[in-house]
Amino acid sequence: MAKFLNTSAINYFLEEIIKSASDRLVLISPFLKLNDRIKELLEDKNRLKIDVRIVYGKNELQPEEINWLKELSFIRTSFCKNLHAKCYLNESNCIITSLNLYEFSQVNNNEMGILISRDKDSEVYRETYEEAQRIIRISDEVRMSLERVPQESVSDIADPSNEQQQKISTSKLAKKLGLSTKQFLSQATEKGLLLDKDETHVLTDSGISKGGELRESKRFGQYFVWPVDFEI
Known part of the structure; x- marks a missing residue:
């Protein structure tokens, strides 16, 4: 059964979803802006050669962060026009939430979300996963580079x-x-x-x-x- 999450619980389970990903990780958030903790976790996934897909609607990375991201060969980024969904999932669990990725570990906002388990909520997890895949398909994959010209x-x-x-x-x-x-x-x-x-x-x-x-x-x-x- 899906579990309700408050602000602190969302932050906890989001980190757990990233850390426990052993096969795939999908992060869907309107804003592409990463704090140091997220970077650390993603670098570890890249070292372990975990397939990571990040879908965003607006990039707020600094040039140095773009250079950092383009060195992570197992992390792929995609741009999705008019994106407003926030969904974070691995092969076992997913979170649907109001929390933007850039607000991770911040407690100033009041957020809500639900945790969905593939084992306990297989049908809901499947529908969420399929929608995440649809969003990936309609997105344009972007290889982060300062050499890319608008x-x-x-x-x-x-x-x-x-x-x-x-x-x-x-x-x-x-x-x-x-x-x-x-x-x-x-x-x-x-x-x-x-x-x-x-x-x-x-x-x-x-x-x-x-x-x-x-x-x-x-x-x-x-x-x-x-x-x-x-x-x-």
Whole structure:
């Protein structure tokens, strides 16, 4: 029989679902934003080569987090338009809840949810699993990368007459300069173009004057672009 969960119980069982996944893990949440505990748990699943699918409707990851996520080869991410469902499941249990993934371990909000066991609630679990699979099927799989250019910018880059289109992403510029993205960010910080703040980077006035620009995509979150002829 399904079990009612309050806020603290949701946090507990969500962590248990992630930790106990031995075959598959599906995390469906409108917002893709991960705290340190979630990252730690997902890294462990990746080391164990567990198939993890994350479906989201809006990406709020920082550039450094995107680089972190793209290194986890067993974690696949998919974008689903108009997603509002919150469902977290492994091969044995699932939670349907009001709790967004980014609110995990937070107790400021009052949340509710239900825990469904595959053994005790086989029919409800099956229907939930099938709906989760349907959402995955209608979603667009996205390989996290700072090199990915939002669709609305492709035509701009192809048109050299448009000043805004003569800019490229940090990873592409780093590659052009013979650097890794991490090396570029480090050197840009040393030169005062970026500020390292709370494990993320922020453009300084100097960086802006050199043509650096912060852009945002609903799918890929925030990222920096730079003039194609930029020299560090």
